[in-house]
Ligand SMILES: O=C(O)CCC(=O)C(=O)O
């Protein structure tokens with residue numbers, strides 16, 4: 042097994058955003074390579090129109106500014122609510138100037154419910170109204186009808202002239218103006234000069250749409266229809282956020298397809314050639330039947346209206362005969378629906394880069410933020426893409442400034458505090474629903490071959506990672522694939538379901554709902570979780586499953602998977618490393634506040650790393666070497682296996698030399714009791730700065746919330762000193778503060794360092810602050826190395842203030858994995874601190890051999906670290 046995720050040289054690494062792409066299609070399918078994004082019905086957005094290579098459309102857009110404003114893709118793409126949707130559709134009749142609803146901005150048609158109509162007749166005509174949205178149909182003006190007859194419809198969209206009634210249309214056509222511009226346009230497409238003026242409808246920004254003809258009726262009726270759909274789905278309007286979306290996306294997609302013979306034929310032939318369970322299980326769920334019927338009637342009646350109007354314009358008489366031949370039968374409509382649901386529609390995850398999600402969530406959950414500051418913070422939340430970061434040189438100033446922006450934005454979340462009001466709560470909910478909104482995408486047909494997997498290689502996401510939920514405008518979002526593992530291009534796997542974090546049963550229930558009741562997922566993850574032919578799953582696939590479990594914080598499962606791999610591939614350092622990391626994950630997620638220790642997992646992880654490093658049969662592993670350096674610097678293993686545990690000979694008296702906060706979860710040393718002297722502080726700063734002259738300060742050691750730091754284990758001249766300080770002064774103090782029993786004979790738990798580093802904050806550039814976060818530790822300490830700066834300090838959110846020792850050498854210690862905290866912005870000068878991530882865990886030696894850790898460690902013989910290599 043290859044160490045780097047089984048990737049080949051040309052593989053695209055994990056964590057990269059790719060634009061939507063096509064898989065090669067043997068049938069030479071020509072489709073837009075973009076997936077169509079379908080926002081939710083509930084949010085009022087319908088779907089973006091893909092004009093593809095419609096040159097005439099683009100040409101016209103450029104020429105006419107007003108039309109451009111009205112009909113740009115952006116305008117059509119999405120609307121955030123029904124009112125907006127309707128308001129955008131209000132235009133003036135080209136003849137009488139009356140405000141009318143324009144049912145489709147790009148196409149020529151009109152819908153004018155009159156005030157005298159009864160509610161029920163409006164409701165009856167609404168399916169057609171909606172239908173017109175859903176299929177690119179229009180009643181062409183006479184110019185467009187000519188264009189249509191000249192068989193140039195494919196390359197020419199309707200002109201967009203709008204009349205509020207037949208009477209106005211006649212007047213308009215009689216008085217039509219011919220301009221130089223549109224006459225040129227006509228000669229380009231081989232037509233006689235047009236009779237009509239092109240697209241001179243205006244958007245009147247001042248229109249109050251309530252005053253416009255028919256608006257309220259349409260709004261009401263749309264809501265009526267929505268309610269009806271929901272009731273068919275068995276949902277109340279309170280559930281709309283969860284139920285409306287998928288149903289709507291599905292129907293919009295199916296109805297869209299019905300407007301294209303080619304798509305219908307293609308989909309039906311794909312359906313009939315599919316020989317998997319879809320055929321055996323073709324029936325609809327009973328809950329769907331009524332809805333599908335209703336949609337079929339709606340789509341069909343629209344189709345009928347469209348064709349009779351076309352006939353009327355072309356031949357002067359209505360002829361409905363071709364309807365049955367061209368519109369899919371109910372039977373076929375049902376098949377289309379099933380096929381699309383199972384193969385063409387995928388849920389799009391709104392999450393993007395983990396960094397962005399992390400920051401965004403923190404911002405959203407912060408109660409100490411005024412509305413405008415939160416808006417500002419979200420607005421300035423711009424993070425470079427992974428690709429940009431990888432490709433950018435260190436000196437790339439745009440990346441640097443983007444990172445600075447991000448940090449500044451997140452920092453606002455605690456800089457300005459105000460009490461949490463109801464208004465803020467609702468804002469929070471609004472933002473949250475905005476961020477977490479689900480979308481569906483209609484895949485190009487060639488992509489419908491992609492297989493579902495619960496451990497997918499690709500995840501369809503909003504955005505390409507460059508902009509984090511920056512604005513209210515959904516059309517700023519783009520679709521992209523996120524590679525969850527290194528991707529070589531041959532893998533056919535994507536996720537059909539929204540929540541990959543669910544367990545086997547929940548995932549399968551969801552899949553059966555989507556794919557039919559006898560669908561059984563055959564992906565490796567389900568195979569593994571069902572314990573079915575596990576030995577047949579290649580080690581490389583299993584490693585992926587383990588890594589996914591790690592990403593989803595299912596650490597115990599990850600440990601088990603890595604164990605399974607080691608049975609067949611016993612000498613893989615990468616898997617051992619991953620297994621130790623899963624122990625560390627379990628240490629962080631152990632129920633610390635209840636147990637007061639990490640169930641032995643921290644200690645277990647350290648032992649595993651040390652044993653792997655000592656095993657000469659195993660390849661050297663870069664990450665394990667770093668862990669070993671830390672173990673040596675802080676003597677973690679020596680401490681566990683020697684009498685060091687008993688040493689309590691310190692010359693530091695902790696008695697009452699510190700203040701405590703938050704029920705002894707946070708401590709600050711008194712000014713007269715620093716843990717190191719100011720001379721020692723100066724030495725640390727000098728040593729770190731000297732070292733940084735050769736290597737620079739690191740800025741990416743901690744993934745989600747990186748500090749600008751130098752690890753202490755890299756500072757050779759300081760290592761012995763730091764160990765002395767740790768064992769003689771700091772550790773005894775922490776034992777005292779966190780009540781780890783002060784005598785060695787009764788002590789069953791102790792505190793260990795996992796990582797320690799010197800951090801530099803600089804008001805004049807570089808890093809000024811650290812965003813809100815939890816540490817990867819149970820406990821952390823921060824030692825101030827200087828005081829000649831302004832701002833700064835460790836902001837503990839529950840405390841609602843920053844703690845800052847007033848003397849160099851002063852220390853803050855706190856439950857870093859449990860309390861949200863941040864590094865406050867330094868506004869003047871440079872701040873240096875030592876930060877250490879620690880774990881309180883069991884002392885694992887003869888004294889504690891019967892501790893409860895043994896029950897969960899997976900080993901039966903006490904607390905053993907015996908791994909078979
Ligand atoms: O700068 C500080 O005081 C906080 C640092 C911190 O929380 C960290 O490095 O994890």
Ligand SMILES: [Fe+2]
Nearest residue numbers: 815816857862
């Ligand atoms: Fe921290």
